[in-house]
Amino acid sequence: SQTIHQWPATLVQPVGSPLSLECTVEGTSNPNLYWYRQAAGRGLQLLFYSVGIGQISSEVPQNLSASRPQDRQFILSSKKLLLSDSGFYLCAWSVGYAGSYEQYFGPGTRLTVT
């Protein structure tokens, strides 16, 4: 069966510090991978998605970047965090089983920038 991991689960970082959040998927090959952010009381905002190693689509201009160094690894980074980067970060994956591309989400990382 497939499993998605995110770490860390929670993170408190000062403004101006760097960020690295990691997401890995087990039990599938060549998944589409996604990073979303959910601000308090709001919907999900798609930040980045990737259809293959080294292929990153950025959806919203911002202080963040993403990389996919391996097939089942997706990393979200920032060189200098802003207060507005606080939020709940969710990683997701999908594959085209019978053309369905159903999405599955990880447990999320709660980031607080102080």
Add this chain to the structure above:
Amino acid sequence: KQEVTQIPAALSVPEGENLVLNCSFTDSAIYNLQWFRQDPGKGLTSLLLIQSSQREQTSGRLNASLDKSSGRSTLYIAASQPGDSATYLCAVSRVNNFNKFYFGSGTKLNVKP
């Protein structure tokens, strides 16, 4: 651009009621529509996925329908239970870019014992 709207934003019902959550989208050229459940502080759990060629999907007490021509989907929950309390979100992907999903802002459901 695809806009997804969910109404109502919040709903409180007594245990045992049957209820309907609504999701509407502006571009009918969708590829998939997926319903999720989110518990506070947790990730999203997939409930049902409807492909564009399908009209409905069922899982236990849940039934989701899709009407592409009117740009609407409904999630029907039968015999609601307190454990159903959560936020329910719908998401759609488009035919011309089925890798990208657009989310509604969700309906927060509270089922009272």
